[in-house]
Every structure is written in C-alpha cells, then in structure tokens.
Amino acid sequence: MDINFAFGGLVAARLLLSFVPLPDQLKYDHLLSSPLTSNLRLHEGIYLFKNGVDPYSGGVFYQSPLYLSIFSTLLPLNRVSSPIIWTLIDAVSAYALVQTWRARSGVGKSNRDALLAAVYLFNPYLFLPSLAFSTSSISNMLHLLSIMFAARRKTSPALFCLAALVHVSLSSTLLVLPVIILLLGQPKSSLANPKPISIDFEKGRMIGLEFLAHFAVLTLTSTFISGGFQWLWQTWFVELSLPDLTPNPGLWWYFFTEMFDHFRPFFLVAFSVHLLIYIAPVCIKFQYDPLYAAFILTGVLGTVKAYPTLSDPGLFFTMISLFPEILPYLRYPIVTSLIHLHASLLLPLFNHLWLSQGTGNANFFYASTLVFGVANGAALMDCVWAGLRIALGETKEGYEVVQQ
C-alpha cells in the first residue's frame, strides 16, 4: 500500500477518534495528564494571562510561557481547534518516527512505514493523553523531531527542537548528550558490530554552544512574554521541588506525601540527581549507536522522571519499533507485557477505588504505580540487555552467553 495513502488514512482515523464525544472526565484523569501537562491548567493559565493576571503568581499553572503565547494568539484552543491541533501534533510525531526509521535503516519508502505510524498513532498510552489534550503530546513531538533532525544531520533544527524540549520539560536534559553524539555520529544500526568511535570534540563544542544559544533565546523570549523571572520558579523549578503532589503514575509523588518536611530537600536532590547519573554510562556504552542511547534514556525518563504521565513510557514503547533487530534478543518480553497488562488494568481500577468509589485509599493506587514502575523497569533492563547481547550474535552449538 502506498505510504502516503496509508499515513493519511491513519491520521484521518485518529482525527475521527478525537472528535468522538468523550466524557470530559478524560481531562481530569491523573494517568493522562500531570499538573505540568494538564489541559485544564493550560486553559486556566491562558485565561489569567489574557486578563492581565500573572499566571505564575499562584500555584495552578506550571507550563511554559511559550504555550501561553502560542495558544493565546496563533492557535486559540476551543472545542473544534483542540482535536485538530492535537491530531496534527500526533501526525507530526508519527511522521518524525517514520523519518527516523528511514534514516536508520537507510531505505526509502517501505512497508514498515505504515506500521510505525500506526504504532505511534494508536498506542493507547500515547493517544489517550492526546485525547485528553495533555501537553505531553507536544513534548513527545519535540522529542521525536529533535531525534529525527539529528538522525538526518540537520544540526540547527535538531538543536532548536532539543532546546524547546528541554525548555518545556526540564528532565529531558537527559537527551542532550545522545542527540549531540548523534549529530556527530551516524544513525545507522551498529548494535551488532560495535566499535569505538572518534569524536570531533571541536565540532561537539560548537554544537553545544549552538544548543545553549537556542536555549538562551527561548529563555529570554519566555521572560519577555511573561514579563519577569517568576516563570522560572513555576516551571523548571517545579520539576525539582515537587510542590504539587497530585497523584500520577510515577514513583515520586507518594514518597513526598509521606516524607517529613526536614528530609524533603535531601530526597529531592537524591531523586533529581538519580536521573542524571544514567546519562554518562548509557552514552559511553552505546557511543557507537547514539540513537539507541537516546532510546534507552527515553526509557529512563518514562520510568523515573518527576511528573510522568502514561505518554512518557508510551513513547519508549513506541520507539522500540525503531529497533526491530533487538527483538529476538529480548529475554522476557512476555513477562514484561504481562506486567504491563496488569498495570494498565490496575492503575485505572485503583485510581477509581480510591477517588471515585471511596473503598480504597492512596496506598492502593501507589501499589499499582509500583507495578507500573516494575513493568517499565523490566522493559528498560531487557532493552539494555538485548542491545548489548545482539553484538555477540547467534549462539553457537555448545556455547552459552552469561553476564559476569
């Protein structure tokens, strides 16, 4: 089937789906949008902004000033425009995924393209947040775009998207290093034949500086838009200081609801630094395949970042389809899928038991987020294993592979 036709069909199906009159309840769902990505809070922020009240003076709005300016002028949000905008965002993301695949596989159009697009557009972890108009769809788009541009060696667009991504979601800083290495290296799969790479540090430094320049421009623009530096504390710092403990499917919120206040700063630092320690080992290990390093770090983000929604692990699972070569080397895919199946049933169930039916409490939902965490962790570990294992090739008769 022609890919353009198939892609158009998929996007049209997705658009139809977004116009199905869904209960507004979706927007309130804790699994689909966090305080940092909630559409309701975005509307609140835009309302305050339009009426001359600083949206960052209260504890409601934690999103970038760029969203304020874009959605209050260029793309006003209403019942008709929102489904179209969010479908387009998903379409662009799916397109970026397909283009990344083409750059990686080195082939032009192939039958796999439609499959990849479908895997993005109809992954329930991705389209449900998108139906709730969560801004996590936008950060996913920026995420995939920066990887796509980097894979196609478009330095400036890649760095701009990356800067925008880090700007709207600070924890995505994890991606900066692999994307820069990807710009210096190549996107082709070299998992099966790893070799050390030589890095042109001079060029790397220039790329780093360009990234900082883009980032500085976005920061200044934001300051200009919001008329002060207050937004810094109400967007970036929120991911580090966790002021809003609205439940989400991640691992942070429950700890900090239970924590005594005088331990809070210490554990906040521990949790935040914990995210950063993955960058160096993963980038060193997978230096020969920076795209894979970016993929693994996406998995880290989906598992342990501060305010995750379903769309963060969802992006990781969709990106697996970029690396079909690792699939035979996964050790326990069915176990991971089963834990995910359990988690995806238990998360809404326990959320409902706690908050609607009233016959459970926060511990129930927390237990299900732990199951979800185990599922994400298991998938991540298995992908790291498979990415390394593939270099050893098929086992020969009488030989075994062991990890020492």
Next chain:
Amino acid sequence: MALNIRGILGRLRSRGAGPKLKRRKALDNMAWTYFPRLKILLLVVGYAWMLCLPLKELSRGIYIDENALQPGGVNTNWNWGDVHRADSYLSELERLRDSNATSIERTDYISLQFQKLRIPTSIQNYTFYTRSGPIYGSNAYAILSSPRYSGAEATLISASWLSRMGDGDGTLNLRGVATVLSLAAFLNQYSLWSKDLIFVISDGYMEGMQAWASAYHGRTQSNMHAEPLQLTSGMIWTALDIDYPGHSFSHLGIFWEGLNGRLPNQDILNSFHVISRNTGGVPVLLHDNHDPNDDNWRDPLPVSWLPSTLGNNGRVKDYAYRARNLLRHVTYQARGHPSGIHGLLHQFHIDAFTIFAVPATGPHGFHTLGRIVESTLRTCNNLLERLHASFFFYLLPEPGTFTKIGNYLPSAVVISTAILFSGLRSWVQAGWVEVPVPASKEGRAKGSQVVKWERRSRPSLQAVLIILATHAWGVPLYFISTWPTPPRLLALACLCSSMLLASRFIDKIDSDTRKIAPIWMLLRSFNLCFASTVISATSVLNFSLAAVLAVLLGVPLSFSGPTDDVLTSVTLRFAYVLLAIFWFTPAWNVMDQAVWDWEFLGGYFSPFICMIYVPIIWQAVIVASLTNRS
C-alpha cells in the same frame, strides 16, 4: 576508547562462568521438569482454600474500628406512643392497599403525613421505558433539616413500597413504610441531629430508588424519565433501608450486597449488629439464613446427604451453615445484583444496608425495631469523617464474625497464578522445537534417541488478532442475550458453531512448525495469560466474581489444548461450549435479570459475561479444535 561488552562467550566448562551457568541450567531444567507438578499443587491449594473459606479458623470476631461510632451508647426514647402511631399509619396504609389505591394516591397520602408533621416534603414521578411497556411510579420524600449544622451532610432512611421478599415478588412492605413515617414524627422532636435526615418512601422495588437516587445525584439515563427533585440536602453518608413485610419478627437480617458487588463499610454493619443485640435484644442474621441452633434451621442440602452421624456433628453443621451464608453472598455479589434497594446507593459513596425483619410469629414488632433504628441513627449521627478504607473488604461467614482480605483473597489469586504459569509454559514451549539429531556411534549402540532443542519464531500478531476477534464476537452475543429464550438458544448455537468453523480456517495458518511455532500454542498462551489477569484484577473489585471465575476457569483452562483422540476432543469441546453458555440456558435464569440490571441499573455482569467470560472459553474451544502439532 576500548569497547567492553560484559558478556563473555565461553565454553560451558570455562572456569569463570562455569558454576554460574551450571546453576542456571539446573534451575531451568528443574523449573521445566517440576512445572506440571507445581501447576497441580497451585490448583489443589487454590481449590482447597476456596473450600476452607467457611472454616471458623479463617475468620475472627467483629470489632468497631471507628471510635466515633459508639454503637449502643445512648438511651433510646422510642416508646409505646410511637408504636401506636406506627399502628395507625399501618391501618391507613392497609386501607389504601385494600382500596387498590394508585401510586399517586399513595404518595399523596404519604406526603400529606409528612406535611402534617411539618417536615418539608415533595413527590417525584418517574417512568421507566421497558420492552414490555412503560412503568410509572412516584416517590414521596421529606427532608428534616439538621437543627445543629448547615445541612452539608445527610442520613437517608428509606422503605420501598414492595418488600425485597422474593426479589420484589409483590409482597408489600407496609410495616416498613409505617415505621419510616412514625420515625419521621419521632425524630422530629429531637434537636440533636447533626446531619439532615432524609425520608424516602420509594415506589415499586428497585425502580423507585433508582429514579430517586439518580435524580438526587444528577444522573440521567435514556430509558428512564425521572422528575428533578424539588428538595435536596447535602452529601448522604449513610442509609438505612427498612424492610418489614411480616406482621412480627424474631430476627433481623442484614442485606448488604450492592450493585456491581460493592459493599458498604463493615463498621456500619458491625455497629448495627452490636445495637441490635444489646439495645434491642434481637439476634442478627445474615440475609435470612437461620443458624443451626435455631428452631427455624432448615437442613441445608449438603448435610442431608451425609450419614446422620456426620450430619449431626456440630462442626459439620457449623461448616454447612457458614458455607450457605457465603454462597448466598456469592450469588448476589458475583452477579453484581443488589440484594435490596440499598444496593443502588453504594455507587454514590453511601454506606447503605437493608434491615430485614425476618417474618415470624413473634416476639418483636414496631417497638423493638424503632429502638434499634433510633440507636443506629444516633450512631450514624456521630460520624465525623469517612469510615476507614480498609473496612470495605470482608466476607461475612456468620453474624458476628468476618474473614479479612488476607485470608480469602489468595484463594482466587493462587488459582489465577496456576493459569498464568500454564500460559507461560505454553509460550516457552512455542519457542523451542525438539529435533532428532543423527546419532553418533555410541548413541546408536545404546539405542537412545538423541534430540536437541532448536529455537523457532513465535509470530504473535495472528494470535492476538484471533483473540480480539473472539471478544468482538461477544457483542452480538450480548444482543442475543436480550432475546426471548427459543430464538436465543438457536442464535447461541449458531455463534458457538461459528467458533468451531473458524478453527478450521485457523488451522490452515500453520506451515513449517520446525521454524514457526504452531498457532495453538500461542493462542493458548495468550488465552491463559489474559484469563489470569482478568481474575486477579477482578479479585479486588468483586471477590465473589473473581472466585466464580477462578473456580470455573481454573481447571478447564490449565489443562486445555488439542488432543489427537477424536472422541476426547469432541467431548472436551462440548464441555467447553457448555461451560461458556450455561448462563444463557433457561435452567439458570441469570441472564434475564442481568440484562435488566445492565439496562436500568448499570450492573455490568451481562456485558462482562458476553464480552469477557464467554470469549475466553471460546478461545479454549478454538485451541482444542486445532490439530495437535508440536
């Protein structure tokens, strides 16, 4: 930078990895060899646990968790004057009954009585549009504002016109209605209420309360027209439904199962138990099951089959009694069918139950019932915060005792684990194929067959699509279940045979099983894993349903698979089909009620059976009909 991969490729006997590798191999072998025994062990433990649930050892005595409740800690003021008032209401109600009064006339009368008591009152008319024509009715209700607080919270006291006897078979609840009216007059005299008191006399059986509670909480449904309520109050915390169909009673029964298997907080039931025993001196029953020491004790079926020495044994009698209580509970909870009109309120976060005055020739009447309800309302009135979340998970095997979640939940989960393990084994089995190797000289001399295991690919997509298709096939099944019996059975037969036909086509998918796993293994693996997940997820929502699923699916699924013998295969398939559709046969008159519950009350049992339960067994039927390739 040198690359360092931390896997090493070494001979089995190489020094570094040897012992670890050996251990792993030994573990793998052990898991594979002992697996069938483990599965049987898990199944035996699970089923035995189910049988042990009625045992005394697994339960403990009830206690009150919420200190604020203070059950039975008040002097009651309800006296013979109030009983007399109830009697006069009763004679008026009987007059209305004998003159065949319409429901409008009845509600007018009831509303007038509330007006005479100077309690704000109103009437709500409603219509249900059923297949056999509309059902009209009208509810009367009154709201006594709390003299002490702002009316943000309320307690509900209700009685339905029809008693819950025979699931609303037409027995009138006249004394229940009279009790509520008389209580309204009595409670109005006191200024100690911290919550509004709402009195509802609902028409019909379930319909009236469904219309009233939906309107109160702002819910609408397409097949019901309910007038909006003119009077409202705050959030309802607790609700007592009074059901008094006989002319006097010896025991009070509690009915607590709600729609979709929801239960009220156990503290409320426990408080009522304490109050009924201590304040009223009335023994409490679960449902209306009398205990073995009672004159009304009817020999339950299992015991009468036993030899008399065993049947008269105290422990056996006790076990039978507790088992009967639990089974009664399961028949309500698993079907998600409310055991009284209180069951419609749990979905709105209201702890509600029905006080059922079990008809008898004596000795109790209005006097005892009034005191008990008064004291229970005082206890509800004491509540300052929501009752604790951990008290929503319990089984009640006997009045005064309960089984906590840790003692009953594992029974279903262990069975679901056995199913899960069987599914995982199928998955592993699908990934490997046994290939005979041209034997070496020594091997041939010994006469032993040398085999080796080779990997093969497991294309999952087809199996997943087949599974999705069977679940989609459950949609027509749901529509069929709403039909009358003769065409229903015919259509059921067609649907089931379509599954057998489909397996003919699915069988053609298999090509070279040396390279690609046979489809039945993948199908079986996904079927079992999904079934196990459904059972464990359901177990926290509705334990009875999970237990029924575990018992019905445990053994049949764990041992599913194709067989070479034609006769066995046909028998097996027939048994599976029977297991799938027995709910729909007229002998088990379950589905008609379930469809009604789904259409008018929102009980999800019938769609669950049609779209989850039956498709799971259909998948097993398909697996059993495929050719046995390995």
